[in-house]
Amino acid sequence: MARRTGSSAEVTGPRIRAAALRLFARHGYAAVSMRQIATEVGLQAGALYLYTPDKQTLLFDLLRGHMEDLLAAYRVPEGPPEARLRQFVRFHIGYNLDHADEVFLSYMELRNLEPANFAAIESLRRRYEDRLSAILGDGVGQGAFQITDVRLATMAVIAMLNGVNTWYRQSGRLSRDEVLAIHETMAKGMIGAR
Amino acid sequence: MARRTGSSAEVTGPRIRAAALRLFARHGYAAVSMRQIATEVGLQAGALYLYTPDKQTLLFDLLRGHMEDLLAAYRVPEGPPEARLRQFVRFHIGYNLDHADEVFLSYMELRNLEPANFAAIESLRRRYEDRLSAILGDGVGQGAFQITDVRLATMAVIAMLNGVNTWYRQSGRLSRDEVLAIHETMAKGMIGAR
DNA sequence: CCTTGTATTGAACGGGCGTTCATATAACCA
DNA sequence: TGGTTATATGAACGCCCGTTCAATACAAGG
Numbered sequence: 001m002a003r004r005t006g007s008s009a010e011v012t013g014p015r016i017r018a019a020a021l022r023l024f025a026r027h028g029y030a031a032v033s034m035r036q037i038a039t040e041v042g043l044q045a046g047a048l049y050l051y052t053p054d055k056q057t058l059l060f061d062l063l064r065g066h067m068e069d070l071l072a073a074y075r076v077p078e079g080p081p082e083a084r085l086r087q088f089v090r091f092h093i094g095y096n097l098d099h100a101d102e103v104f105l106s107y108m109e110l111r112n113l114e115p116a117n118f119a120a121i122e123s124l125r126r127r128y129e130d131r132l133s134a135i136l137g138d139g140v141g142q143g144a145f146q147i148t149d150v151r152l153a154t155m156a157v158i159a160m161l162n163g164v165n166t167w168y169r170q171s172g173r174l175s176r177d178e179v180l181a182i183h184e185t186m187a188k189g190m191i192g193a194r
Numbered sequence: 195m196a197r198r199t200g201s202s203a204e205v206t207g208p209r210i211r212a213a214a215l216r217l218f219a220r221h222g223y224a225a226v227s228m229r230q231i232a233t234e235v236g237l238q239a240g241a242l243y244l245y246t247p248d249k250q251t252l253l254f255d256l257l258r259g260h261m262e263d264l265l266a267a268y269r270v271p272e273g274p275p276e277a278r279l280r281q282f283v284r285f286h287i288g289y290n291l292d293h294a295d296e297v298f299l300s301y302m303e304l305r306n307l308e309p310a311n312f313a314a315i316e317s318l319r320r321r322y323e324d325r326l327s328a329i330l331g332d333g334v335g336q337g338a339f340q341i342t343d344v345r346l347a348t349m350a351v352i353a354m355l356n357g358v359n360t361w362y363r364q365s366g367r368l369s370r371d372e373v374l375a376i377h378e379t380m381a382k383g384m385i386g387a388r
Numbered sequence: 389c390c391t392t393g394t395a396t397t398g399a400a401c402g403g404g405c406g407t408t409c410a411t412a413t414a415a416c417c418a
Numbered sequence: 419t420g421g422t423t424a425t426a427t428g429a430a431c432g433c434c435c436g437t438t439c440a441a442t443a444c445a446a447g448g
Binding site for chain 4: 004
């Protein structure tokens with residue numbers, strides 16, 4: 001057998017990335033073999049190399065794609081700092097819950113990236129973090145927030161928000177909107193918003 | 195060669211665990227081979243099996259040991275809820291910074307544990323989290339804290355505190371004590387402490 | 389000095405790894 | 419319809435994996 005009926009690169013490429021994402025997130029990059037990914041898609045391992053030069057690039061493309069999608073999805077909010085912070089909180093939690101595998105992978109597999117690839121992802125992440133820093137900085141400038149160190153506050157707010165992904169389940173005790181509302185309040189409290 | 199001069203099980207066992215901890219934390223459980231661990235200690239791979247039944251148990255013992263050490267090191271604070279929260283924050287950040295590899299490993303490698311081992315670690319972690327929940331619950335009862343959901347607030351505070359380990363460096367811009375103080379304030383703000 | 393027990397080697401086992409490539413088939417186009 | 423190109427196979431390459439075990443070298447005690 002060789003080429004299979006109804007197959008095309010436009011279908012196979014995304015299916016490979018989806019399978020790799022799922023397996024990497026579930027078991028870890030190092031623990032997943034190219035043969036497992038291929039099996040998931042219904043291919044032999046060799047066929048994967050029509051779609052990625054190697055396993056490392058497959059991982060990197062997943063992380064880069066996620067960070068770029070995240071940055072593209074973010075709409076810079078307008079209005080007073082408190083309202084903008086509220087919107088950031090809602091966007092961040094919402095996006096993370098809707099892209100749990102991507103987010104998980106992007107935090108867990110950084111150490112498996114080659115230095116150059118690592119730097120590229122970190123740079124994208126920093127750009128995202130800076131969007132929260134901008135809101136917090138404006139809030140301080142307008143006297144709405146009481147923050148000793150904007151960079152630290154940025155990291156702390158994001159760390160708190162990221163925590164949601166570790167425990168939230170759709171069938172859980174709290175609705176998604178309750179979780180969002182509570183985190184809005186906590187984020188405001190953290191930074192001394194009046 | 196066989197037995198080497200100056201060697202004894204009391205020395206080799208801890209050295210193996212230390213090497214495994216360092217390598218697992220740096221590169222990930224799945225990416226580290228028994229041969230690499232052995233080389234680090236100056237042994238052949240086979241010798242490791244005098245000290246652990248297998249690789250999985252080596253990982254599990256590291257995680258269990260860490261969680262037990264953490265629970266043993268925690269002194270239940272006394273006084274009003276606000277003071278007890280302050281002490282929890284200081285203990286948690288301080289302990290995490292002093293045991294960065296253990297903490298990192300305990301979060302990253304949970305998924306590489308067999309179900310029974312996973313459950314054991316999660317149970318220990320839950321016991322630790324409950325100590326913060328107790329403080330928050332008391333604070334609510336005494337009207338000192340304004341918390342919609344104690345369990346959610348517990349997870350959020352711990353997530354925020356854990357974030358420190360991802361960026362704090364001793365040579366960094368902020369001193370350890372500044373970091374502690376700021377996080378005390380943020381933790382209090384999160385839960386509406388007066 | 390010799391025996392006993394501990395600590396370790398080094399080879400071997402079966403198997404899986406990432407990657408390459410000649411080959412084959414399906415889809416497309418003239 | 420026939421030739422070309424895109425898509426995939428499946429075998430092979432060299433290498434590393436976790437684990438076992440007989441053989442062995444050393445330390446300690448009598």
